[in-house]
Amino acid sequence: MTVPSTPEGSHARQPKRPGPRQVLAPLALAQFVCSFAGSNMTVMIQDISEDLDTTVQGVQTAITIFLLVMAALMIPGGILTDRYGRKRCLLVGLTVYGIGALLSALSPGLGVLILGNSILEGVGTALLIPPVYILTTLLFTNVTDRARAFGTIMAMGGIGAAAGPLIGGLITSAISWRAAFVFQALVVAVIIVLARRIDDPLPPDPERVFDTGGAVLSATGLVLVVMGILAADENGWLMGGLLLVGVLVLVAFFLWVRAKERAGSQPLLRTGLFHNRPSNLGLITQHTQWLMLMGVSFVVAAYLQVVRGYDAISTGVIFSASTMGLLVSSLGAARLAKRREQRTLVMAGFALTVCGIGVLLAMSRGEPSAWHFVPGLLLIGLGMGVMLTPSVNVVQSAFPEDQQGEISGLSRSVSNLGSSVGTAIAGTILVADPAAGPYAVALVVLAVIGLGGLWAATMLPRNAAPTRHG
Structure with missing residues (x-):
């Protein structure tokens, strides 16, 4: 057998493929900055409202719209990822996000802040997050390596959400709330440089049909539902009307999807994605986790600043307890995944988080000091770190490679919808009067x-074995 000759030095000319850590770093940082953006504004409520001559409710609206835009566009973002390529969508999303962050830093009023932060950063996130999860699934083929990679990404996402108030508070107190958006733009620039070395393992599929009608219906329905929740403190009839119309639009979306499937066309989201019971339960737990994390962050941050009179840095320091808890449990996620079923970890995470909320309620009576908030926030951080990764792994691993674009978009949409609903519910209860009574009601x-999330976790299959090498 003749072996083809190889030109001398050809090995030296072949580009060196980046190692796992080099690939994982930009993906994890991308999840970090997007989660950070969703939570760091909670400690800037007073500063932004005074500087831009708006109200606490105005800032809450900006935060909620950012989270809602992500949720509404995440599914279309996943489809575009398949059509134009994962790496390309990642880089375009980062660029749009960076522009939005800089525009937010320069905003003269609430309207420009909403355009930069809520719209452009939200659109950028919807484009860049699906590639993060698809690339992780495709590049880390070993079960253990994939679990470890998802653990790192979810840990960075959780830390970004939990550390957002601390980092945002430090930057706001030392410089200005505007500098926090400049910080985001700088992190995005670093990610773009690092992401250039990522190799997309699958070619783009230009023939992939984009369901524009489905995208419009799904986005409109989600927006109306969350806006209905936001309107609860202003007008009960308006709230009911928006919720009813939103639900009807979502029903129309699913009828649209079924009709396209029967006609043999490619819908935005295949109904077959909802035929997998473990995945459905995993989606419910994801939605609930982020709803609780963002809801608690908004409630506690607003209460500390508006009622207790803490400044941004003090509020951020108090929130460092949840950051530390999440960091500790996330660092042990890979080891826990080898020893315990994913179902067990998700259940334990919900139990710890609910207990943490109970501790916050118990220790907030009377005239609590700053230290009274630490134990509850620590437990919440520990609980979140334990369950974030298993929930994502249950969903992503339930589908083959050719469906990763759809399930990734759906997964991230469900999680971000949870974040926006959590902020909307908590803010609606609290924003009219953030005193002790509404504070307690929001936490309850x-x-x-x-507890609903815990119930869903108990329904996960027991045969979701611990992650092992293989």
Whole structure:
């Protein structure tokens, strides 16, 4: 057998493929900055409202719209990822996000802030996050390596959400709230440089049909539902009308999808994605986790600043307890995944988080000091870190490679919808009067929702074995 000759030095000319850590770094940082953006504004409520001559409710609206835009566009973003390529969408999304961050830093009023932060950063996130999860699934083929990679990404996402108030508070107190958006733009620039070395393992599919009608219906329905929740403190009839119309639009979306499937056309989202029971339960737990995390962050941050009179840095320091808890449990996620079923970890995470909310309620009576908030926030951070990764792994691993674009978009949409609903529910209860009574009511509502998430976790299959090498 003749072996083809190889030109001398050809090995030296072949580009060196980046190692796992080089690939994972930009993906994890991308999830970090998007999660950070969703939570860091909670400690800037007072500063932004005074500087831009708006209200606490105005800032809450900006935060909620950012989270809602992500949720509404995440599914279309996943489809575009398949059509134009994962790496390309990642880089375009980062660029749009960076422009939005800089525009937010320069905003003279609430309208420009909403355009930069809520719209452009939201659109950028919807484009860049699906590639993060698809690339992770495709590039880390070993089960253990994939679990570890998802653990790192979810840990960075959780840390970004939990550390957002601390980092945002430090930057706001030392410089200005505007500098926090400049910080985001700088992180995005670093990610773009690092991401250039990523190799997309699958070619783009230009023939992939984009369901524009489905995208419009799904986005409109989600927007109307969340806006209905936001309107609850202003007008009950308006709230009911928006919720009813939103639900009807979502029903129309699913009828649209079924009609396209029967006609043999490619819908925005195949109904077959909802035929997998473990995945459905995993989506419910994801939605509930982010609803609780963002809801608690908004409630506690608003209460500390508006009622207790803490400044941004003090509020951020208090929130460092949840950051530390999440960091500790996330660092042990890979080891826990080898020893315990994913179902067990998700259940334990919800139990810890609900207990943390209970501790916050118990220790907030009377005239609590800053230290009274630490134990509850620590437990919430520990609980979130334990369950974030298993929930994502249950969903992503339930589908083959050719469906990763759709399920990734759906997964991230469900999670971000949870974040926006959590902020909307908590803000609606709290924004009219963030005193002790509404504060307690908001936390009780979030705890009850957490118990619903715990129930869903108990329904996960027991045969979801611990992650092992193989």
